Amino acid sequence: MSRREVLSKMGMGLGGMALADMMGGGGTKLAAAEASSMAAARVGGLSHLPDFAPKAKRVIFLFMSGGPSQFESFDYKPVLQKNQGDEFPASFRKGGKPLGMSGAQSKFTMVGSPFEFRQHGQSGAWISSLFPHTAKVADDLCFVKSMTSDAVNHDPALTFMQTGSQLPGRPSMGAWLNYGLGTDNADLPSFVVLISKRGVDQPLSYRLWDSGFLPSHHSGVHFRTGKDAVLFLSEPAGVSRASTRRMLDALKEMHTEKMRAMPDAGVNARIEQYEMAFRMQASVPEATDLSSEPEHIFKLYGDDAKKTGSFAANCIQARRLAERGVKFIQLYHPGWDHHGGLCEESAYPTSAREVDQPCAALLTDLKNRDMLKDTLVIWGGEFGRTSYSQGNFSKKETGTPAYGRDHHRDCFTFWMAGGGIKGGLTYGESDELGYNVGRDAVTVNDFHATVLHLLGINHERFTYRFQGRDFRLTDVAGNVVKAIMA
Template sequence: MTDPLHEARLKYNRRHFFGKASLGLGALTLGSLLGCGQDKAAPDLPAAIKNLHLPPQAKRVIYLFQSGGPSQYELYDHKPLLRERNGEELPASVRGNQRLTGMTANQSSMPLAGSLFGFKQWGESRAWVSELMPHVGAIADELCFIKSMHTEAINHDPAITFFQTGSQQAGRPSIGSWMSYGLGSENENMPAFTVLLSRGAQRPQPIYSRLWGNGFLPSLHQGVQFRSGKDPVLYLRDPKGIDRHARRDFLDKIAKLNELRLQDFGDPEIQSRISQYEMAYRMQTSVPEVMDLSDEPDEVFELYGEAARKPGTYAANCLLARRLAERDVKFIQLYHLGWDQHVDLPREIASQCRDTDQASAALVVDLKRRGLLEDTLVIWGGEFGRTNFSQGTLTATNYGRDHHPRCFTIWMAGGGVKPGVSYGETDEFGYNIIKDPVHVHDFQATLLHLTGVDHEQLTYKHQGRRYRLTDVHGKVVKDILV
């Protein structure tokens, strides 16, 4: 006859012990995210879930990530000297010992390349914006341009991974996952973190789903990708022959089995699985409704551009971002691919701007007129900038630019950021920062600060160490805050 006590001892192994030890935290975190019985004073809750560390100015974030590295010289960082000295060699004193990619490290000449596109100053802020971005220029007084961004990463994958996770190595949680973990969701029918992808006509660098992954955080914090087509979220539809009543009954029984498994093993991931099944059930109604643009008036499509009528375009995704923001989705991530102009830059970047300029500006305008911009943080930018010299042959009408991590430009709007500001400055060659540098970790710390979270307190213990988005770095850029 089997001894029940002996069987229990055999089951209670090391993994089981640690699983049980983490059960309380997982249960409380899950409860807070599902909005069911959250106890704000519960001592085991992560600090950012118990209460916000700071008064939040942004309730949600829309991140318009321009994958590939947009050239700052053609868009926002006006450098007349490059035109004056077009074709001359980049002075060695300017470059110094800075690292180059393998694509230009052995290039015999580094001829300075002035932009072929005109610039002018816009609005009361007198911000310089290229003729390629007239719609963005028209809203310059709403924007905060950061012209002194810099990073250590010089190639696409580690650079994008660094921006999105705080580490150049894959495996860490993404910004959206940290926000989902720290702040939860205010809409039980929608995920806290959503992702939309679009691409230009150029050769895009690949984008990997790990960029919106949860890393070592519980899996319910991973980003949910919305797609164009009849199935916006994969595997959301009921199988043929299964109606809503049958689906509900099925989920209830699966939940009971999972709860039994949870009692046996105490694995918080089982709780995540239960919550994900329930979220998928609720999303069967909420997602089709948010993806259906038929209720948008014609003037909205005129604002965003006719491309907004075509699912999967950047313009359509910007419009969807506004609809998601209206439904209190915490972190809305857009990726637009195709900004990697090593060759044929004038033609290709003009195409990218036609795809993105109007819709980017329209999103800011639309949010403002609906009263959402003041508590929605909008971010536009890529993973690094481009070189001030031409990669390969420079001609009167054609050139390319290599990766340049030492300085580049992004812009932000709303959500507690000062409007009509240009922060940071590069030298007359546009190669080095000479005033107010902003590192990637500073950007991340500032983003979290605006949402009410102290970046040094939002931590998660993994493999014996407490991790955070900004690692052991980062400072809030207070000069750009309202």
């Protein structure tokens, strides 16, 4: 046989095995590494993963899109309050001009938060009065107050936090996990995206949950509000489920013939997507129907819990998906881009109120179901905010100051809970004025490496070859932050 024939037949053999496995319905049961405590069967994923015993089985990422101010939430800086109205010391900028949109300002004025901070829990965590419910679960949280990013504008910073690259085209973190670890439920997507329904002009691009150069079926699936959580999933009027099944069976036969003539991984991906869509027609309506939730659950999550598309309703949805084996659940809550009027009731206080009780309720709900121990919950945005005012600010101002804060990439705050994270811990700190990292910096690459580690993956070995290069979620950097792990 010619070299071309050998490669063709070998490729068809591998593709045929994958196709037969997928068409079998149950998928291949992949045993985790011997050290792994994960004994349940899964569908898809890489057979050699996990590399070691995972501490987390799933991730819920509560993403505050727009860049929430750490000074109004979890990074208490009394020095800013004391010196409010004074010129920000140029020495903290280390000779450089501020990045973001305030570079043209002639004056940079320090401003503290007008909201009261108190210590909470046995850990004594400092938490703003805007987050009273979060304060009640302070000892479940690990605050990382030394996060840094390479990007200072929304689009590249969002893309960087989700994919490990500022440029579009790379797979998102959820897609990487879907590729590596597969799913525990073949009837639901392994990676689901939920976006709060808010009247803010801050669109989120599909590429934030795209599969990039990975096979397309690893992309996140956006569950929308309304009757149909997934667009075009329901049968058209007059088309029965049985006829759809017959159509898919015929399509499989056609694709199988094509595979014999010309092996193509893309064909497998398309068949897998068709089959997943068919299974989702039954599984998604059940998973997204909150009517079966008892009244005390809605009360736990707050007044917005029955509002379709609210962050509270999405948190309940996230817990339901986690129960059903979805591995990566991404919640986006847009509207945190407060360049002006930050402290006005319609701005930061409203955003905080919308997420405070649902976040705390989610942790409580997971704990009550004995799921928090292996569910990693993350809260944060693409960057933080400046410790000086964007725009003019005067010491003579009275009442609630009408200032804003600009984008700031050099130091901001995340919190993490569950899934192998030490509760009641504060890791790292910002400097006296909250401008730079004071100690223990955590980069975006470090963050991604740590999340992968908690899921049992060595980030340096977790690669995908594309265009002649082995790519990683963490690119060529990243260190696991083991100090925050239980």
